[in-house]
Amino acid sequence: MTSVFLKMIKARAWELSLTALIIAALIAAMSAQTSLSGYSEKRIHEYAHKIGGNILIIPAETDIRQFFGMRGDQELMPGGFPEKLLESPVGKKIQAIRAELFGQTRINNQPVPLIGTRLIRSGKQNLSIQSDQALIGKMAAEKLQVSAGDFIKISGPGKERTLEVNRILDKAPDGLDTGVFVDLGAARKILGKPDGLGAMRVSGCWCDTDISGLAADIEKNLPGTRALTVKGVISAQKDMIDTVAQYSSLINILGGLFIALIVGLSIYSQTRGQLKNIALLLVVGARPWMIAGLFVCLAALIGLAGAILGWILGVAVTPGISELLLGETIPAAGTNLGWVVFSGVLLSAAAALWPALAASRCHPADIFRKV
Amino acid sequence: MILQLNDIRKEFKGRSNHSVLAVDDVSMQVEAGEFIVVNGASGSGKSTLLFTMGAMLPPTSGQVVCDGTDLYALSPSRRSKMRNLRIGFVFQTFNLISYLNSLENVAFPALLAGSSKKAAMQRAEDLLNRLGLGERLSHLPVELSVGERQRVAICRGLVNAPDILLADEPTGNMDPELTQETMELFRGINRQGQTIVMVTHNPELSETGNRHVLMEKGSIRAERIVSAEDKAL
Incomplete structure (x- = not known):
């Protein structure tokens, strides 16, 4: 057979x-x-981890995947939104706002994502960024072959800037090991976006607060934005x-x-x-x-x-x-x-x-x- | 007695619900060593009778008894086993498996009967050699002549040394010369003790065996023993 x-x-x-x-x-x-x-x-899951205890505020049209992947042309919200938020009725519940602007740049002829902000958290440290300095994620530093004290020329859609590498970040915030962190003002000039903001990370003590309600209030006070919380992401x-x-x-x-x-x-x-x-x-x-x-x-x-x-x-x-x-x-x-x-x-x-x-x-x- | 047919009746139902009575109340016995030639016009029911005899077509009523067992009372699996071991078949169109060579076609029933591959191949080879096909062992059916294919089919029918060999129009596709040759082969096999029942529409072959059964409209019209004198005539 x-x-x-x-x-x-x-x-x-x-x-x-x-x-x-x-x-x-x-x-x-x-x-x-x-x-x-x-x-x-x-x-x-990763997005939820990245948001952590913060509320992430982004323009409503922002594609979450592109945002976290630091890809594409980013949507912007008005640069005055952090102040507007602090002055709003929900402002008293907020301890800090970290405003950020993202964009694509080139350093040593290689594409590198640029993050403009004033303060970053690396591990347990809070690090402020000076306007003439840059902090570089570990992988970006390896890729660009630069170390602390070197000068890097950053080209973007706006003005070209040369900044000194202040520190190599062993643990870049939000897992952005491939990014370069510069002062928000410098980033605006390099990216040619003088007034825009890509995101705001809002922190505070919200033990007794209805986070979902707070996020909804933030969206109400900042029209055209989306406030993401871990709870919201988990629910989504x-x-x-x-x-x-x-x-x-x-x-x-x-x-x-x-x-x-x-x-x-x-x-x-x-x-x-x-x-x-x-x-x-x-x-x-x-x-x-x-x-x-x-x-x-x-x-x-x-x-x-x-x-x-x-x-x-x-x-x-x-x-x-x-x-x-x-x-x-x-x-x-x-x-x-x-x-x-x-x-x-x-x-x-x-x-x-x-x-x-x-x-x-x-x-x-x-x-x-x-x- | 090898086989006994008791009151066999076979009716076919057509699509338009008309039924055709192919075999009508036929009873007969097949004794060991007989060579029975069943003769009749086309549509007389002779092939239907042969298929029923060979456990291939259940009758509408009646019994086919082999060795005390009603073949159609057996399960399909046991009936297949019975066919394999006790009944050999030769068809008009040979019905060889197209993708098996001569040796494999002949050995296949022996393998199904439980023989080892070596023993089955040896027995198949012996039979093919006996029937003059020693040079055609590895040939596929399409590579053989009509006569050679029929001889391979006969070998396949004999490989398990069956109690009875049933042949349905085995010379239907052959010219007179090849027909004579094949009939000689059948007579030779019968002389060695093999029981054969052969169905043919050719009246000239009715004297080939030692019993002649004439069928008409599904019934046995006449039956007679063929003597040596008849054959001489």
């Missing part, structure tokens, strides 16, 4: 390969989707995770059903195309369970090939798809090869059961009369 099985595969190699390829494409798509969903969830995260999980489950169920349909149809077509051989095998003594087993094994093999190929394809295409959809290259993750293979084989074998059993129950003479 094994030789019949192998020769049957050889005789129908093209048809079987095509089915396996279709399954592989579906599995690759499902795998990429899982990776992207997992990555988005992880990102929201929960909603998003629930939505993603819901869609992921639906996509996976539909994908699985489609795979089952493809395999089922393929095996049905195989049994129809080989009716005479099936009848013949039964005549010479093959037991019906052997015939059913032959086609179930064939389906399992298609599922195995499709799953392995699909997993490999998923790993290969996920970075490209993520670049296309999210503008970021992310690796494939979240799909375990063993689980994909197990599911693919099981689903394919199950899908083949009906056509395989139907074929095994045929009466040889009926087939010979018809074929």
Whole structure:
């Protein structure tokens, strides 16, 4: 029976390969989707950590992903907003506001994100920045090959400035190890944005405060802004995770059903195309369970090939798809090869059961009369 | 007695719900060593009778008893096993498995019967050699002539040394010369003790065996023992 099985595969190699390829494409798509969903969830976790105990105020149109990734052209809010906030009814609940401006610059002909602010927190230290100085994240310093005391020329859409490197930050705030921190005024000149602000980080003691209510009040007092809190992000995260999980489950169920349909149809077509051989095998003594087993094994093999190929394809295409959809290259993750293979084989074998059993129950003479 | 058919009736239901009575109340016995030729016009029910006899087509009513067992009372799996071990088949269109070579086609039923690969291949090779196909062991069916294919099919039918060999129009696609050659082969096998039931629409072959059964409209119209004198005529 094994030789019949192998020769049957050889005789129908093209048809079987095509089915396996279709399954592989579906599995690759499902795998990429899982990776992207997992990555988005992880990102929201990171955002929540970055916000920490602060309230982050940003222009309402700001794309959160681009904001935290320090990419794209940043939306701005009026430069007088910190004062306006302090003067507003919620101002008494606020202890400090750190105003920031972000932008893309070039140093030594290399792209480097610039963060303009007056005070930063590195580890447990608060560091103020002088207008003629720059603090550099560790990775940026390595990339630019500069050390404390060196002078760097920063070019941006505005004026070019030369600043002295005051310190290399072992622990840059908000994980911005690839950035250069300069005084807010200097950043405005370099970036050619004399009045704008990209973000405000508001801190205070809010033990007895309804943070969500405070954020809403801030948004009311500063029209056109969005106030993000950890609670808000966590809540958004929960909603998003629930939505993603819901869609992921639906996509996976539909994908699985489609795979089952493809395999089922393929095996049905195989049994129809080989009716005479099936009848013949039964005549010479093959037991019906052997015939059913032959086609179930064939389906399992298609599922195995499709799953392995699909997993490999998923790993290969996920970075490209993520670049296309999210503008970021992310690796494939979240799909375990063993689980994909197990599911693919099981689903394919199950899908083949009906056509395989139907074929095994045929009466040889009926087939010979018809074929 | 090898096989006994008791009141076999086979009715086919058409799509328009019209039924066709292919075999009508046929009873017969097949004794060991017999060579029965079932003859009749096209549509007389002879092939249906043969398939029913060979546990391939359940009758609408009646019994096919082999060694005290009603073949159609067995489970499909046990019926397949019975077919494998006790019944050999030869078809008009040979029905060889296209992707197996001659040796594999012949050895396959032996492997299904539980023989080791070596033993099955050896037995298949011996049979193919006996029927003059020693040079064609690794040839696929498409690479064989009509006569050679039929001989491979006969070898396959004999590989498990069945109690009975059933042949359905084995010379239907052959020219007169090849028909004679094949009939000689069948007679030779029968002389060695093999029980054969052969169905043919060719009346000239009715004297080939040692019993002739004439079928008409699903029933046995006439039955007679063929004597040596008949054959000489």
